[in-house]
Amino acid sequence: MSLIDETHDPSRTSWVESANGHGEFPIQNLPLGIFSPPGHHVRPGVAIGDYILELSGVGALLPDAVGHLLTGPTLNPVLALPAADRRGLRRRLSDLLSNPTHRETLRPLLHRAADCVVHLPAAIGDYTDFYVGIHHATNVGKQFRPDNPLLPNYKYVPIGYHGRASSVRPSGVPVVRPNGQRKAPDEERPSFGPSRRLDYELELGIWVGQGNALGRPIPIGEAQGHIAGYCLLNDWSARDVQAWEYQPLGPFLAKNFHTTVSPWIVTAEALAPFRLAQPPRPEGDPQPLPYLFDEEDQRQGAFALELEVLLSTAQMRADGVAPFTLSQGPATNMYWTMAQIVTHHASNGCNLQPGDLIGTGTISTAEAGGFGSLLEISQGGKVPVSLPNGETRAFLEDGDEVTLRATARAAGHVPIGFGACTAFIIPAP
Template identity: 75%
Template sequence: MSAIDETHDPARTSWVTSANGHPDFPVQNLPFGVFSPPGGGPRAGAAIGDAILDLAATAPLLPKAAVQAAAGDTLNAWMALPSDERGALRRRLSDLLSDPAHEAAVRPALHVAEDCRMHLPATIGDYTDFYVGIHHATNVGRQFRPDNPLLPNYKYVPIGYHGRASSVRPSGEAVVRPNGQRKAPDADAPTFGPSRRLDYELEVGVWVGPGNALGQPSPIDRAAGHVAGFCLLNDWSARDLQAWEYQPLGPFLAKNFHTTISPWVVTAEALAPFRRAQPARPPGDPAPLPYLLGEEDQAHGALAIELEVQIRSAAMRERGIAPMSLSRGPATNMYWTVAQIVTHHASNGCNLRPGDLIGTGTISAPKPGGYGSLLEIGEGGRSPVTLPTGETRAFVEDGDEILLSATARAEGYVSIGFGPCRATIAPAP
């Protein structure tokens, strides 16, 4: 696990004045991403307040090995660095952006964030989505199996499936409503057309750092070393397509059409103060099998992150109405830790590589105010949500914008955020 150091000092401020009190990007955060400034091509940068620091333009002031890894138009090489080298770069950036003595040398490398375009932070070789939100699994399972919502394997094995890396997109890119086969319960045969039950899923994304060799599992006590950072992730889901196609092999076209992520990589090092003990399992639940049970992970493997989903319809935007909150809840509602996910993924010898993306699965709370999808909130369409305009939503409609946000909070430390993860729905072609 990453250690708490001077970069987390709540008294530390930045000469970039917009960073002081910034809801997402104070100097205690310094997430990494890939951006294009006006008239320029993609390059690596670090977010600081309302600005982005161009790492290549600051190269003479940074650790050579680390800045070389972060000098291209993707962060794959930076993610491949060991934690101590990534941490050294972060500490140097913290010093440069907090000490006024460096302002004259560093300020020319700053760009106004709103003038820049964000890109995917890495070339994603593989994308895997898990299902570790136990309350989501229970809520959804109850709709289909009221007497047995969780399948017998859920509390023994972190359930996951391989998604589609090519359709992962950064925040802000529109989601085109997918076409596909769907079959109504009372229909004799399926039909083909636009999904009528489009939904979002509130997830945390995990960026893989140094990987493991093919055929070489990674034990639980080394799993944290494979994580470079985190983002927000919305695994858009066409529930009607999913209901028809998912048996016997699981999700396919219902989920591979678009996945939205926040473009900033909040580093594992930045989240050190927000580590928490994994919540105890309910009485009677089985203990994790030995390969998934680590003392350090149980003591510090959970994350104190508050997650929120908002919606804003086209009519709300036209009338200047602010987004409406749909749900809010903590990331500690994950039944399995990130280290357990990573360990299980590699337990059969599967090789993880720098830049691979892992989704936690939908994170929901036990009560409706914290549900992570409209499928749960609207009870499968039986209880639509009413928006401030009087519109109702059983599922996401064309023109709707879904916004995910997250804030890591801990007493005695400055809160840090993840930046925007949003997308608007465009009509099916």
């Protein structure tokens, strides 16, 4: 599972000077994406330091199985490749960007990232959101069921729901405050209008690689081979709409109006040095059913990722006040691994396809300081957050900007990042 090679060598540097020491996109990362340079159409690229290398122009220098696939407006054909071919692409890109003999050939294909527009990296056929952050599930459950925050099925089955693929957008696209039916506890009847309890959710996203045929489940020991890479994901949530509509069938309009993802696919290969053992379950918790249990996955199924959420209000930006850190915490607070999520999704024969997107669900810590949503931080709106400029927030207001960040760190390896997952709120129509 964990294939570490010369592409992860901490001594490897790039002739793209800004990549050396870059906080997110050093040569040890090489995330894939879709972008458009100024005045040009969309095309595949790889992030390297402060630049994006245009891949459609280097096809002749890439492995035969890959080069011809890097010319279209999406990365779906690349995601569909076997993992060995993706590793071959990564190794060749690492060589091209580290060996100075390629400098003059590739320099014209470098574009300043700040001048480019980044797009969704894939055409998303389906989007599914899970609920594997056990502390988030517990924190929220306590607000509604203080004596029984987790329902009995939570520790046996990875809980998820089908989201709306058409409303997934890359970082930077504004979120329009949704309208919906909402009914406060002290109101006799529901009303329709802009959400009054708009929230974010800190999640990781899985980009599905090779899929499976309809009716053919994915065994847990093979699940990692079906994951091409990862991103950050913000599953924006209208909590007042959600509270009124979610029984008996679960999330619907409270969730499907907008989902933001970081636009770069951080490949499974890039994250190989940052794998960790899945934290042991608390004593007394049930062992996963056999179809969800794999020893190797338990040894390497988690990631050493530091997660962070930042908030900037319109007033803070006008006054030059830096964004405020709402939460920080590790990504190890997941009750189920990525492989278990994928295996369960396909366990009934559901066919996953290259470019499908899967969210982990909100990742929170057990203690304040690492909560992954304002619903938790403000205790359902009862304890608003105090911001540095004197403003307070129980839920998000128009003009607020939320940024998610993730950094992978491990001793002896160069840290890599995911890029920002950012959007700000604009008023409801």
